[in-house]
Amino acid sequence: MADMTETMGPSTLREERSKTQFDVEAMKLVWAGSAAHKKVADKMKVLVANDPVFEKSSRPRLDRKSLYKNSLRKAAHAWKLIQDNHLTEEEASSLRHYIDEPSYNDLHWGMFIPAIKGQATEEQQKKWLPQAYKMSIIGCYAQTELGHGSNVQGLETQAVFDPSTDEFVLNSPTLTSTKWWPGGLGKASTHCVTYARLITDGKDYGIHGLSSLFVSPFELAFIAPIRSLDDHSPLPGITVGDIGVKFGNGGYNTMDNGFLRFDHVRIPRDNMLMKLASVTREGKYVKSGQPKQIGYGAMVYVRTTIVVDASNMLSRAVTIATRYSAVRRQFGTEKGKPETQVIEYATQQSRLFPLIASTYAFRFVGEWMNSLYADVLARIEANDFSTLPEVHACTSGLKSITTSITADGIEECRKLCGGHGYACNSGLPELYAAYVPACTYEGDNTILLFQVARFLMKALSQVGSGKKPTGTAAYLGNIQKLATENCKITQGREWLSYDVIIEAFQARAARLAGACALKLSKAPNAEAAFEEFATDLAEAARAHCQLIIVEKFVEKMRSQIPGRGVAEILEVLCYVYALDLVRINAADFLSTGYLTSKQISLAKDQLRSCFKKIRPNAVALVDAFDHTDHYLSSILGRYDGDVYPNLYKDAQEEPLNDSVVTEGYAAYIRPVLKNQLRQSKL
Numbered sequence: 192m193a194d195m196t197e198t199m200g201p202s203t204l205r206e207e208r209s210k211t212q213f214d215v216e217a218m219k220l221v222w223a224g225s226a227a228h229k230k231v232a233d234k235m236k237v238l239v240a241n242d243p244v245f246e247k248s249s250r251p252r253l254d255r256k257s258l259y260k261n262s263l264r265k266a267a268h269a270w271k272l273i274q275d276n277h278l279t280e281e282e283a284s285s286l287r288h289y290i291d292e293p294s295y296n297d298l299h300w301g302m303f304i305p306a307i308k309g310q311a312t313e314e315q316q317k318k319w320l321p322q323a324y325k326m327s328i329i330g331c332y333a334q335t336e337l338g339h340g341s342n343v344q345g346l347e348t349q350a351v352f353d354p355s356t357d358e359f360v361l362n363s364p365t366l367t368s369t370k371w372w373p374g375g376l377g378k379a380s381t382h383c384v385t386y387a388r389l390i391t392d393g394k395d396y397g398i399h400g401l402s403s404l405f406v407s408p409f410e411l412a413f414i415a416p417i418r419s420l421d422d423h424s425p426l427p428g429i430t431v432g433d434i435g436v437k438f439g440n441g442g443y444n445t446m447d448n449g450f451l452r453f454d455h456v457r458i459p460r461d462n463m464l465m466k467l468a469s470v471t472r473e474g475k476y477v478k479s480g481q482p483k484q485i486g487y488g489a490m491v492y493v494r495t496t497i498v499v500d501a502s503n504m505l506s507r508a509v510t511i512a513t514r515y516s517a518v519r520r521q522f523g524t525e526k527g528k529p530e531t532q533v534i535e536y537a538t539q540q541s542r543l544f545p546l547i548a549s550t551y552a553f554r555f556v557g558e559w560m561n562s563l564y565a566d567v568l569a570r571i572e573a574n575d576f577s578t579l580p581e582v583h584a585c586t587s588g589l590k591s592i593t594t595s596i597t598a599d600g601i602e603e604c605r606k607l608c609g610g611h612g613y614a615c616n617s618g619l620p621e622l623y624a625a626y627v628p629a630c631t632y633e634g635d636n637t638i639l640l641f642q643v644a645r646f647l648m649k650a651l652s653q654v655g656s657g658k659k660p661t662g663t664a665a666y667l668g669n670i671q672k673l674a675t676e677n678c679k680i681t682q683g684r685e686w687l688s689y690d691v692i693i694e695a696f697q698a699r700a701a702r703l704a705g706a707c708a709l710k711l712s713k714a715p716n717a718e719a720a721f722e723e724f725a726t727d728l729a730e731a732a733r734a735h736c737q738l739i740i741v742e743k744f745v746e747k748m749r750s751q752i753p754g755r756g757v758a759e760i761l762e763v764l765c766y767v768y769a770l771d772l773v774r775i776n777a778a779d780f781l782s783t784g785y786l787t788s789k790q791i792s793l794a795k796d797q798l799r800s801c802f803k804k805i806r807p808n809a810v811a812l813v814d815a816f817d818h819t820d821h822y823l824s825s826i827l828g829r830y831d832g833d834v835y836p837n838l839y840k841d842a843q844e845e846p847l848n849d850s851v852v853t854e855g856y857a858a859y860i861r862p863v864l865k866n867q868l869r870q871s872k873l
C-alpha cells in the first residue's frame with residue numbers, strides 16, 4: 192500500500208495553513224470567549240481524548256443495549272472524575288461537552304434541577320436540591336405525553352388532592368396521557384418533575400382555563416418518585432420503560448427516552464412545587480402572588496443553552512467539510528499538476544462559507560444570550576419581571592432559528608463531502624442524528640416562532656398606543672421611517688457598511704411584522720386571523736430573529752477585537768452572513784419594496800468578492816474552533832488531513848470483513864449462484 196500512504200492530504204493542509212492571513216491563536220480566544228474559558232476547555236478536551244472510557248468511534252456499530260450500557264459506564268466514570276478532581280461547575284459542564292454523548296445527566300442537571308430551582312419554595316429546595324446535587328437521586332423532566340407535546344394545556348395526567356390523607360393521587364386516565372419522550376425516564380431516573388392537571392376542592396385548575404384562574408401548566412409541577420432507591424425497580428402503581436430506537440446509528444440512542452404511567456400513585460402534598468401556587472391542608476388552591484412567569488425559568492434556561500450549543504455543533508460539521516474540501520480533488524487536471532481542490536469551486540464555496548459565517552454568528556449571539564439570561568435572573572431576584580417577555584421571545588426565536596440552520600447545515604456539510612460524507616466514519620451522519628431532534632425538543636421550531644410573532648404583534652400594538660418598544664424590538668418604534676424609506680445604495684461597495692446592512696434587516700423585519708399587524712387588525716376574530724396568517728407571521732418572526740443575529744454580530748465587530756488580522760477576517764464573515772441572508776431572502780426584500788433587483792444583484796456581487804477573501808483563510812477559520820480529533824471523530828475532518836490511508840484502514844477493521852467469506856454465504860449466496868434455491872431450506 193505504499194502509494195496510498197503517500198497521499199497529498201497532509202501536505203495540502205500544511206500549505207493551506209501557510210496561506211492564513213490572521214493570527215489563529217488570537218481567533219481561538221475570540222471563539223472561546225476568554226482566556227479563562229479556553230483554559231477550562233483545553234484541560235477538559237485533553238482529559239476526555241486521553242481516557243479510553245470515552246472512546247466513541249465504535250458507537251455507530253453498537254447495538255442499542257450495548258450503546259446504552261456503555262453510556263451508563265461513561266456517565267459513572269465522568270461522575271467519579273468530577274468528584275475525585277473536585278471539578279467546578281464550568282469544568283463539569285465542559286467535560287460533558289467533550290464526552291459528546293447524550294445521557295440522563297443532561298436532563299438531571301439541565302432540566303430537573305433548574306425546574307426545582309425555579310418552581311420549588313425555599314423549604315422544598317432545601318429538601319430536594321442537596322440530594323440532586325449529590326446524585327443520590329436521579330431526576331428527569333416529564334412534561335410531554337403520548338397525545339400532547341406542543342400544546343401543554345392539553346396535557347391529561349391528573350393530580351387529584353385527597354384531603355383525607357394529605358396526598359395527591361397521580362393518575363394517567365387515558366392512553367394518550369402516558370408520559371412519552373422524557374430523556375432519562377426510560378431506565379435511569381429515580382424521580383421526575385411531572386406536569387399534571389391539578390384537581391382539588393372539586394375543581395379542575397388546569398390546564399384548559401376551565402377555571403377562571405389562569406394557571407400556567409409550568410406551575411403544576413410535582414416531584415414523583417418512580418423507582419426504588421434500593422433496587423431501582425418501579426414503585427407500586429408505576430409503569431415505566433424506554434420508548435425504543437430513534438433515528439440514526441448512535442445519535443440520540445444513548446439516551447433512554449421513556450414512557451410512564453401512573454396508576455393512582457400517592458405522593459405527599461408537599462411534592463407539589465409550590466413557589467407559584469400551593470394547595471392548603473384543606474385543599475384550597477392559593478396563588479403565591481409571584482408572577483406566573485417565574486415558573487418558565489427552566490424552559491428559558493434550556494433554550495438559552497441550546498442557542499449557545501448550536502454554534503458548537505455547526506462548528507464541528509464545518510470543520511469536517513472545510514478540511515475535507517481542501518483535501519479532496521476532482522477534475523481540472525493540467526498535465527503534471529494535481530487535480531483541483533473541491534474547495535476552489537464557486538458552488539462549494541457558496542454552500543460552505545456562509546455556514547462558516549453562521550457558526551461565528553451563532554457564537555456571538557450565544558454569548559449575548561448568556562448575558563441576557565444572567566440579566567433577567569438578576570432582575571427577577573430584584574422582583575423586576577419587565578424583560579421576561581422579551582427574553583422569552585428571544586430564547587424561543589433564536590432556539591428555533593439556530594437549531595434549524597444548524598441541523599440543515601450539518602446535512603449540507605455531509606453533502607459537501609460527497610460519498611465519503613455518507614459513511615459513518617465521516618462523523619456527519621451521527622452528528623446529524625444526535626442534533627436534529629433539537630429542532631423539535633424544548634419546543635417545536637414552528638411553534639416557537641409563533642411566540643415571537645405574538646411578541647411582535649403586541650409590541651406593534653403598543654407602538655400604536657404611543658408606547659416605545661425597547662431592547663430587540665426597539666426598531667419597531669421607528670416603523671414609520673423603516674416602512675417608507677427604501678434602500679438608496681447604487682454601488683456594490685456600499686453594501687459593505689454595517690449601517691446599510693442593519694437598516695436593510697430592520698426595514699424587512701418591520702415591514703413584514705407591520706403587514707401582519709395590519710391584516711390582524713382588520714380581522715373580526717383575532718385568533719382565527721392568527722391562524723389564517725400563520726405563515727406570514729412565522730416569516731416575520733424569522734426576519735426579526737435574523738435581524739437580532741446580524742445586530743449582535745455587528746455589535747461584536749464594534750467591540751475591541753485583538754490579534755493580527757482577526758477583526759478584518761471577522762468583518763468579512765459578518766458581511767458573508769448578512770449578504771447571504773439577503774440572497775436567500777431576496778423575495779422578502781423585493782416584495783416589501785425595500786430593495787430593488789439591481790440592489791440584490793449588487794449584494795450577490797459583494798458576496799462573491801467576500802468569498803475570495805475567505806478562501807485562503809478557510810482552513811484556519813475552522814482550526815480556530817480548536818477541536819480535537821477525538822471530539823470530531825471524523826476521518827474526513829482529521830487535523831492532519833491524512834484521509835485516504837485512514838479510510839482504507841477503517842474499512843479493514845469493519846467487522847463484516849472479519850471473515851473473508853461472509854457468514855451466510857453457504858445458506859443464502861451459494862444456492863443463488865448454483866441455482867439451488869428450491870432444494871435449500873429457505
Ligand SMILES: CCCCCCCCCCCCCCCCCCCCCCC/C=C/C(=O)SCCNC(=O)CCNC(=O)[C@H](O)C(C)(C)COP(=O)(O)OP(=O)(O)OC[C@H]1O[C@@H](n2cnc3c(N)ncnc32)[C@H](O)[C@@H]1OP(=O)(O)O
Pocket residue numbers: 262263265266269270283284286287290292293294296297298300301302332334335340341342343344374408484487490491493496579580583631632633634635638639642645
Ligand atoms: C455519558 C456522558 C455523561 C456525562 C456526565 C457528566 C455529568 C455532569 C455534567 C453536568 C453538566 C450537564 C449539563 C447539562 C446541559 C443541559 C443541556 C440540556 C439538554 C437539552 C435536552 C432537551 C431535552 C428535551 C426536553 C423537552 O423537550 S421538555 C418539553 C418541552 N416542551 C415544550 O417546549 C412545549 C412547547 N410548548 C410551549 O412552550 C407552550 O405550550 C407555548 C409557549 C408554545 C404555548 O403555551 P400556551 O398555549 O400555554 O400559552 P400562550 O401562548 O397563551 O402563552 C401564555 C403566556 O405565557 C408566555 N410564555 C409562554 N412560555 C413562556 C416562557 N417560556 N417564558 C416566558 N413566558 C412564556 C406567553 O408569551 C404568553 O404571555 P402573554 O400572556 O403575556 O402573551
Ligand SMILES: Cc1cc2nc3c(=O)[nH]c(=O)nc-3n(C[C@H](O)[C@H](O)[C@H](O)COP(=O)(O)OP(=O)(O)OC[C@H]3O[C@@H](n4cnc5c(N)ncnc54)[C@H](O)[C@@H]3O)c2cc1C
Pocket residue numbers: 298332333334335338339340341342371372373374443448628631632633634635636637638
Ligand atoms: C429527542 C427528544 C427528546 C425529548 N425530551 C423530552 C423531555 O426530556 N421531556 C419532555 O417532557 N419532552 C421531551 N420531548 C418531547 C418534545 O418536547 C416534544 O416532542 C416537542 O415539544 C414537540 O411536541 P409534539 O411532539 O407534540 O409535536 P406536535 O405539536 O405534535 O407537532 C407535529 C407538527 O404539528 C405542527 N403543529 C402543532 N401545533 C401547531 C399549531 N398550533 N400551528 C401550526 N403547526 C402546528 C408542528 O409544527 C409539527 O410540524 C423530547 C422529544 C424528542 C424528539
